[in-house]
Amino acid sequence: MSINRVYTSHEGEPTVTINVSEYFDYQCVHDFRNAFTLNCANDETRDADYVVDLSLTKYIDSCALGMLLSLDKFVRKRARQLRIVNCNEHVKKIFALVHFDKKLSIQ
16 A cells, blocks of 8 residues: 555644655545545544655655645644655655645645
8 A cells, every 4th residue: 555544642642644655646546535534533533733754755746736735724624733744855846846845844
């Protein structure tokens, strides 16, 4: 599977981390959407912050960018935070080209 979802809680702060594999593209749509909507009514994930870990990701397409915007909208509706972490230089350049570096928290 190209998408892996992990729930953690540190000092009472719940976090859902979504790990993306090498290719973040249109084939990931269903798995990615499930990673943040699955059990969203669950008490432990309802108030969670979200982290998208792109440490393994080498390729990202426009569909993946749309998925990130959907996740951002989902998280903002819950007044929570989204962080995108561990991007390589190629992915960071793509984010800069489409001004995601201004809209999203990319670390």
